[in-house]
Amino acid sequence: MEWSDLKIFLAVAQTGSLRQAARMLQVTQPTVSRRLRSLEADLGIPLFDRAREGHFLTRQGQDLLPHIRAVESAAQRVEQFSLKLVGDFQETVRIEAGETAASILAERISVNPKDPKIELVVTGLPQTETGRKADIKMFHGMPADGRGLTRRVGSVTVALYGNRQFAKGRALPLSDEDISTLPWIGFVEEQEHYITMEWLWERMRGRAPVARLMNLDLMMTAASRGIGVTVLPCYKGGRAEGLVRLTAPIEELLADYWILVDPDLAKNPAIRSTINWIIECFQAAELKESL
Secondary structure (H helix, E strand, O other), X not given: XXXXXXXXXXXXXXXXXXXHHHHHHOOXXXXXXXXXXXXXXXXXXXXXXXXXXXXXXXXXXXXXXXXXXXXXXXXXXXXXXXXXXXXXOOOEEEEEXXXXXXXXXXXXXXXXOOOOEXXXXXXXXXXOOOOOOOOXXXXXXXXXXXXXXXXXXXXXXXXXXXXXXHOOOOOOOOOHHHHOOOOEEEEOHHHOOOHHHHHHHHHHOOOOOOEEEOOHHHHHHHHHOOOOEEEEEHHHHOOOXXXXXXXXXXXXXXXXXXXXXXXXXXXXXXXXXXXXXXXXXXXXXXXXXXX
């Protein structure tokens, strides 16, 4: 039994509706239904009578209600006390993100002592089994996992960039036929799952990359030196010396970026502050794209 299940019980008891309880808790209706059934299975008793008009507490549910409300009051007192203990303590928020999102955030990490400390973990790289789990996870596209609070934070356009030599004698933007003949730079094998790599493999028709590098800065440096072409965010490639954009923004790789946060962490002041900071980072990146 988890506290989050008890919160769902209280929300349904208060509203009499799965839909309204889901809206109150900012989760999906199927999540509320599933967790409620799980709680009833754990307790071994029916808590609600289901009817077309809504959900109504059974006798057992009515008997249990004051006890769960007592648990809620105790949890709130613990939360309030813990916030007082935090005081001026500077929390560390760990963010797990893909290469592009991590790059955007890294450019604007604050050194303000009043801001939360940030730990950035790049998705797909080896992690130690004892490593701390991420407080905020970032996704390229809406998260498939609905177990948590989701929020759109922004979007980033990307395009193919390369040294000016690759534009000579070719009409821009390059056609797929032209792209398929060029040397290209990709991510390392641990990042093979990136959708950028899927797009490059398709355009390069099975030809191996001339170099594999593990972050965007390395790829941008190699591309500017004429090693090969690569996909870069427009906010980054557009201001890199020695690079030209060889294609229009790639529609297949344009997707919103979303965050996923455990509902129990969402009220934490450091988490809320960090979410606002992430949104500001993406707004700054989108502004650079338009310049």
